[in-house]
Amino acid sequence: xxxxxxxxxxxxxxxxxxxxxxxxxxxxxxxxxxxxxxxxxxxxxxxxxxxxxxxxxxxxxxxxxxxxxxxxxxxxxxxxxxxxxxxxxxxxxxxxxxxxxxxxxxxxxxxxxxx
Numbered sequence: 001x002x003x004x005x006x007x008x009x010x011x012x013x014x015x016x017x018x019x020x021x022x023x024x025x026x027x028x029x030x031x032x033x034x035x036x037x038x039x040x041x042x043x044x045x046x047x048x049x050x051x052x053x054x055x056x057x058x059x060x061x062x063x064x065x066x067x068x069x070x071x072x073x074x075x076x077x078x079x080x081x082x083x084x085x086x087x088x089x090x091x092x093x094x095x096x097x098x099x100x101x102x103x104x105x106x107x108x109x110x111x112x113x114x115x
Contacts, residue, residue, distance in 0.1 A: 013035075016065070017032050019053055022052075035097075039110060041067070042089075042109075062074050072112070074112060075111075076109070079107060080108055
């Protein structure tokens with residue numbers, strides 16, 4: 001269900017990251033929970049920074065994120081820790097993220113332009 005809803009404008013807490021496999025070059029996608037600012041998307045990584053999709057995005061130096069029905073070209077991915085991620089979240093949003101999606105790493109993606 002998450003995959004079906006992620007990326008649609010009426011489901012703003014979720015998006016779909018479109019990326020390419022490092023070895024195969026295949027087009028892949030994964031639903032993610034995120035928070036946004038005018039400049040960046042911050043993605044919680046409850047399964048860690050070593051997952052294949054995160055490694056693919058880092059190796060490609062970016063990806064396309066479908067959020068609220070629009071494709072966004074994202075560049076300069078960087079991994080951050082909890083202390084660095086905390087300011088991107090409001091108090092309630094942080095409490096929800098920590099409770100339901102505990103993580104020790106987050107991925108910051110910088111906005112390029114709409115695709």
